[in-house]
Amino acid sequence: MRKIKEFVIEKSLLSSALVTIAVTVGIISVLAFEAFSFFQEVSIVDFFTDTQWTPLFTKKHYGILPLLTGTLLTTFIAISVALPIGLSISIYLSEYAPKSFRKTIKPLLELLAAVPTVVYGFFALVVVTPFLQQFIPGLSGFNSLSAGIVMGIMIIPFVSSLSEDALFAVPKALREASYGMGATRLQTAFKVVVPAASSGIIVSIILAISRAIGETMIVAIAAGQQPRLTLDPTVPVETITAYIVQVSLGDVPHGSLEYKTIFAAGITLFAFTFLLNTLSFRIRKKFREKYD
Amino acid sequence: MNVIMTENTENLNTEDKIAEKYKLQTKDVNVFYGDFQAIKEVSMNIKPNSITAFIGPSGCGKSTFLRLFNRMNDYIEDFKMEGKIKIDDTNIYKNKIQLEQLRKQVGMVFQKPNPFPKSIFENVAYGLKIQGIKDKKLIAARVEKALVQADLWNEVKDNLNKSALTLSGGQQQRLCIARTLAVEPSILLMDEPTSALDPISTAKIEELIHQLKKEYTIIIVTHNMQQAARISDYTAFFYMGELIEFDKTKKIFTNPDKKRTENYITGRFG
Ligand SMILES: Nc1ncnc2c1ncn2[C@@H]1O[C@H](COP(=O)(O)OP(=O)(O)OP(=O)(O)O)[C@@H](O)[C@H]1O
Ligand SMILES: [Mg+2]
Numbered sequence: 001m002r003k004i005k006e007f008v009i010e011k012s013l014l015s016s017a018l019v020t021i022a023v024t025v026g027i028i029s030v031l032a033f034e035a036f037s038f039f040q041e042v043s044i045v046d047f048f049t050d051t052q053w054t055p056l057f058t059k060k061h062y063g064i065l066p067l068l069t070g071t072l073l074t075t076f077i078a079i080s081v082a083l084p085i086g087l088s089i090s091i092y093l094s095e096y097a098p099k100s101f102r103k104t105i106k107p108l109l110e111l112l113a114a115v116p117t118v119v120y121g122f123f124a125l126v127v128v129t130p131f132l133q134q135f136i137p138g139l140s141g142f143n144s145l146s147a148g149i150v151m152g153i154m155i156i157p158f159v160s161s162l163s164e165d166a167l168f169a170v171p172k173a174l175r176e177a178s179y180g181m182g183a184t185r186l187q188t189a190f191k192v193v194v195p196a197a198s199s200g201i202i203v204s205i206i207l208a209i210s211r212a213i214g215e216t217m218i219v220a221i222a223a224g225q226q227p228r229l230t231l232d233p234t235v236p237v238e239t240i241t242a243y244i245v246q247v248s249l250g251d252v253p254h255g256s257l258e259y260k261t262i263f264a265a266g267i268t269l270f271a272f273t274f275l276l277n278t279l280s281f282r283i284r285k286k287f288r289e290k291y292d
Numbered sequence: 293m294n295v296i297m298t299e300n301t302e303n304l305n306t307e308d309k310i311a312e313k314y315k316l317q318t319k320d321v322n323v324f325y326g327d328f329q330a331i332k333e334v335s336m337n338i339k340p341n342s343i344t345a346f347i348g349p350s351g352c353g354k355s356t357f358l359r360l361f362n363r364m365n366d367y368i369e370d371f372k373m374e375g376k377i378k379i380d381d382t383n384i385y386k387n388k389i390q391l392e393q394l395r396k397q398v399g400m401v402f403q404k405p406n407p408f409p410k411s412i413f414e415n416v417a418y419g420l421k422i423q424g425i426k427d428k429k430l431i432a433a434r435v436e437k438a439l440v441q442a443d444l445w446n447e448v449k450d451n452l453n454k455s456a457l458t459l460s461g462g463q464q465q466r467l468c469i470a471r472t473l474a475v476e477p478s479i480l481l482m483d484e485p486t487s488a489l490d491p492i493s494t495a496k497i498e499e500l501i502h503q504l505k506k507e508y509t510i511i512i513v514t515h516n517m518q519q520a521a522r523i524s525d526y527t528a529f530f531y532m533g534e535l536i537e538f539d540k541t542k543k544i545f546t547n548p549d550k551k552r553t554e555n556y557i558t559g560r561f562g
Contacts, residue, residue, distance in 0.1 A: 173406035
């Protein structure tokens with residue numbers, strides 16, 4: 001009886017693992033297949049060099065660059081916000097805060113990541129943008145600046161939580177050695193603990209970037225839906241994810257070239273996040289070897 | 293962290309007269325971790341340029357007591373100490389004392405070698421750089437001097453930029469000693485500095501400690517009776533937080549006053 005139970009449990013665990021793999025493979029192959037058929041109609045060179053993205057207009061252009069810069073611009077702004085704040089929080093929590101404070105504040109911070117992104121999107125649109133318009137007169141109602149800032153706030157816990165884990169994992173002996181030579185807490189934090197935890201911190205940043213690149217709702221709501229090749233953070237732009245939402249919600253006929261643009265854009269996005277995840281996996285593996 | 297000061301002026305005056313003879317003085321020191329008392333009424337005077345060994349069974353408070361001298365216990369949340377500890381006539385538990393200044397004067401070597409994941413050179417230069425010393429020539433000279441003192445120079449002089457983590461355990465421990473010496477303290481605290489090392493590295497470090505005595509006042513915690521007998525001038529025997537006996541090493545090992553000390557040294561308990 002017991003044997004049968006074990007057998008059933010083991011096999012059902014195995015099958016859920018297999019289902020997950022099958023779904024992943026399915027998604028990637030649909031993505032690849034549709035993207036492939038897109039590139040039979042649009043040259044891959046045009047795709048990467050054309051500076052306009054207007055597949056829904058009569059004069060059609062299929063240059064991914066505007067979407068790509070939109071994505072990278074909002075991501076860059078988000079990281080510029082999340083990195084200093086997230087890192088400061090993690091250093092404070094691991095090197096200064098009393099244990100009890102650390103224990104309560106960490107889960108609270110992680111709540112930031114649990115707020116629905118649609119809420120963040122509206123926050124950016126109806127609070128942050130009007131606020132910023134008081135200081136930046138030319139700021140459009142839709143812009144990458146407020147979307148990026150709010151996205152940065154959302155990913156703070158990605159940076160702070162993982163970095164804090166890495167900082168906290170630095171052996172106490174290294175801190176004691178530093179204090180023992182007359183270093184202050186600040187010197188110990190920045191000259192010993194942060195460098196020793198650098199791989200873990202880098203991983204946290206990569207994951208945060210990856211999260212920002214894939215973020216959809218905030219940028220779709222607050223950054224606008226106008227593909228534009230620009231690095232100006234005050235004007236409307238469109239990110240890859242926002243474009244995909246726009247087309248998916250529209251009434252583009254299934255199987256048309258317009259429809260296939262989603263997959264071309266999607267596979268570009270996938271390539272980015274896949275690269276970032278692989279990179280962080282590599283670094284983490286190396287890091288683990290170093291401390292064993 | 294809580295420090296309760298017992299200000300006894302009468303006592304101070306008589307103490308002052310003999311103070312210059314001693315590098316380090318403790319008076320009626322009690323240490324608590326929460327409700328647990330780890331050190332009970334310990335008074336002890338240590339002469340300059342001497343080597344003092346702390347011995348006693350595991351958990352008797354040797355490390356706790358040693359770490360009082362550079363206030364390393366301050367980071368423990370429920371740590372509390374009472375009594376007085378003076379170094380060169382300065383009460384180091386006075387509130388206005390600067391921890392950073394104190395630790396430049398009182399260096400510490402730990403049980404497990406703990407080099408920074410930096411180059412050999414950067415490890416030794418660390419203490420100087422955090423003091424704000426920028427003169428590259430001066431730093432290089434002090435690094436070399438410290439590595440020579442720690443008897444490591446010949447082994448690493450061609451590889452100063454290699455990671456300290458590539459060194460052997462014994463070399464790492466000598467690097468940690470060099471790192472401490474580079475700051476030029478006057479007191480060296482060593483908490484079982486050879487317990488993680490092989491006999492050859494151990495012998496090297498013992499020889500080194502002997503050399504350093506000329507310039508430093510050294511306190512060493514050890515579980516190795518032969519080591520205490522070989523290298524120290526004075527030995528303090530602790531038992532359950534109390535200082536049972538403190539005397540010349542020769543006396544402790546040949547003719548101790550207390551039965552407990554004799555039992556411990558001869559291995560009848562521990
Ligand atoms: N951070 C702490 N919190 C609470 N109790 C502690 C703490 N550190 C040490 N103790 C207790 O204080 C007592 C003395 O510890 P200490 O480390 O000084 O002993 P030791 O003589 O150095 O032992 P060993 O030879 O094993 O190193 C022990 O009973 C220990 O459990
Ligand atoms: Mg100990």
